[in-house]
Amino acid sequence: MKHKLPIRIIILILLLVLVWLTQLLPAMGTFYANSIYPVVSWCLSGFSNLFPFAIGDLFIFLSITGIIVYPIYGRIKKQPWKKILLRDTEYLAWVYVWFYLAWGLNYSQPNFYQRAEVPYTAYTPENFNKFVDDYITRLNDSYIPIKSINNDLLRDEAVRIYTRISDSLGVHRPVHLAPRVKTMMFTPFISMVGVTGSMGPFFCEFTLNGDLLPPQYPATYTHELAHLLGITSEAEANFYAYQVCTRSTVPEIRFSGYFSILGHVLANARALMTEEEYEQLFNRIRPEVMDLARNNQEYWMAKYSPLVGSIQDWIYDLYLKGNKIESGRKNYSEVIGLLISYNIYKDAHERRKNGSLRTLPGHTR
Incomplete structure (x- = not known):
């Protein structure tokens, strides 16, 4: 039987394609910045405001630690290198998607001169x-x-x-x-x-x-x-x-x-x-x-x-x-x-x- 891709991998691929399309198509970048990001920002910053410390800093620290420690743990558990590397790569791909969907796609919006209609x-x-x-x-x-x-x-x-x-x-x-x-x-x-x-x-x-x-x-x-x-x-x-x-x-x-x-x-x-x-x-x-x-x-x-x-x-x-x-x-x-x-x-x-x-x-x- 042919192996089927897990649902999470299919979703990940679709999200990666969405990110890349938004970066390539100016209209999508503008739509994200004007219509999507304000909603995302309201939700994520509202959640972040519940905590007195920088949860983003903690997330980055734990992610870097996990990426370094997981291969060591995997080898102790006799996992093959291929499986270890694939899991680390998948995790990094999810972080990449999260970064761009949460904020990074603002890089694809028009610049100041275009937004404010100020001539250079x-x-x-x-x-x-x-x-x-x-x-x-x-x-x-x-x-x-x-x-x-x-x-x-x-x-x-x-x-x-x-x-x-x-x-x-x-x-x-x-x-x-x-x-x-x-x-x-x-x-x-x-x-x-x-x-x-x-x-x-x-x-x-x-x-x-x-x-x-x-x-x-x-x-x-x-x-x-x-x-x-x-x-x-x-x-x-x-x-x-x-x-x-x-x-x-x-x-x-x-x-x-x-x-x-x-x-x-x-x-x-x-x-x-x-x-x-x-x-x-x-x-x-x-x-x-x-x-x-x-x-x-x-x-x-x-x-x-x-x-x-x-x-x-x-x-x-x-x-x-x-x-x-x-x-x-x-x-x-x-x-x-x-x-x-x-x-x-x-x-x-x-x-x-x-x-x-x-x-x-x-x-x-």
Whole structure:
């Protein structure tokens, strides 16, 4: 008699085909992001919110442990290698399907420019210098010493502002009014690789490094919340975190937003400006802000392991490139391009709006 495939294997194959089709067909990726993911997110994050710890971190740890330990157990029980490898492979396939159906298929959605209908604007010395000039002014003006963060206030502000910008900036509204942020289960190790937060795709929960400093906390919180709202691009998550924090009326949250992109601004400036221009820009930044940036860098470098960190960077770079983020880890700094394009679009929109008002009765052109 011919062996029949178990029902679970047939279901697994069908789900794999569904994942691959969604990745290949843009219309399916858009449908998943707009119609399926909000429901999945509501269910999984609602379940995750019942637990005070990061169940996604625990799931990943137990999965890795099981994959390593099971072959040893199988050989002790005299199981053939073929059976052991097939079971490990099947388990990994189920994890792969779960990852993409629970969150990962958001990589197949349209990008920010398409969702928000904002035209892409290429860098020019003029628009970059205009952006940087305005940014440094706002950064300096927003500076405030931050000793602590009111987490409840931050949560309420993040939910309020994400809800307000969702329609115009192409991001989902929070599905829960009180999203529950978790602390990373393995914070000391996570600090060694230089990661400040993460999105737990298996249970739609977002986690933050327990070593985070107060000035970094609001921007990192809103960055990871953007991932929970279906944003996969690191540049876009930085963009939304900046938009949410800098629109807040809470001074600590607002400064964190401006401060969060300082490193990206300086990196872009060094690549695009002459030494003299860069030095002039650098000298415009408030000494208190630069002292804070240096102290933060020293704080994290004391915890960082170059060996472990470089391995994690390499793996994450491959992961991003394998999920349609062609620039890999460089994607983080592309937030500056998003901000420049959005600012130019916003300015043009305001000019058109004011021009229309001047043509109304009672106004002269």
